[in-house]
Amino acid sequence: MEERPPTLRVVVISPVRIYVEGLARLLDAEPGIRLTGTAGGVDTAVPLLDRPDVDVILLDMTGDMAGERGLTALHRLAGITAVPCVVLGIPDRPAEVIACAEAGIAGYVTNEHGFADLVGTLRSATKGEFTCGADIAAGLVDRLAALARDRRPAALVNLTSRELEIVALIESGYSNKEIARLLQIQLTTAKNHVHNILEKLGVRGRGQVMAAIRGRQWGIETAPPPLRVLAESS
Incomplete structure (x- = not known):
């Protein structure tokens, strides 16, 4: 069946x-x-x-x-x-x-x-x-490559070990309150870390942090498989 x-x-x-x-x-x-x-x-x-x-x-x-x-x-x-x-x-x-x-x-x-x-x-x-389409797929790949070249080194240098931990938790879908509980820190501290991460990565929200991880723009080895861009057959 x-x-x-x-x-x-x-x-x-x-x-x-x-x-x-x-x-x-x-x-x-x-x-x-x-x-x-x-x-x-x-x-x-x-x-x-x-x-x-x-x-x-x-x-x-x-x-x-x-x-x-x-x-x-x-x-x-x-x-x-x-x-x-x-x-x-x-x-x-x-x-x-x-x-x-x-x-x-x-x-x-x-x-x-x-x-x-x-x-x-x-x-x-x-x-x-x-x-x-194939032309759009090519443009997306070129753009992702450019972003990786421009941002990856700075992101790796600027993020602290604690911030990398929190990035991984954001990617896994944890809220600020859950992050604070897991890392045994104050909620305000967790919020401050998230704010600093957004500023350092140059993104506007948690969803964009996750998109960046899926695209491996920041070189985080524990990231899940990236978004698969599928070019339509002609």
Whole structure:
């Protein structure tokens, strides 16, 4: 008997209510997908993202959310949660996709993709797979290589042994309170360490620290396998 894939629990974020309602109905009707909730923006999504039953976020980046406004939302999400985020409606061009990848996306679908493509991308994102065209894959690899050359030595020099411990715990999903308990330090001390790590690594939130580790930008040997960039076959 064929094994069913695990149920995928999705939060949809879009400022267009009718768009959210349409996506919600489609996703809820799809076998193996459960809609955890919807929100009109990042602020209203925060209570949903604090819940443990969220596997992936779908962020609408069409219309008013295109360009810088959408990128700002992505950066805010990266600072709030480590849940993978798939964006909807960005152009399939290297500059736009790479900008979103640097902001922490785990996948994307364009206006030309269909619902089946969206479902596949949501599932791939939870497995650490980033599917894109060959030209975009090449651009992503080049960009990651440039970031590694520019940042890796400084990061290794600047992080203390205690900060490296905390980076590993952040990557494993521990909260500041849990880090304080595990390392037997005050909560304020743990928060200060996390703040210093963000500043030293030049990132904006815990989610970006995790993305950096997965990309092995900082040379931490205990990091899990990096995000797999899969070039679509022509």
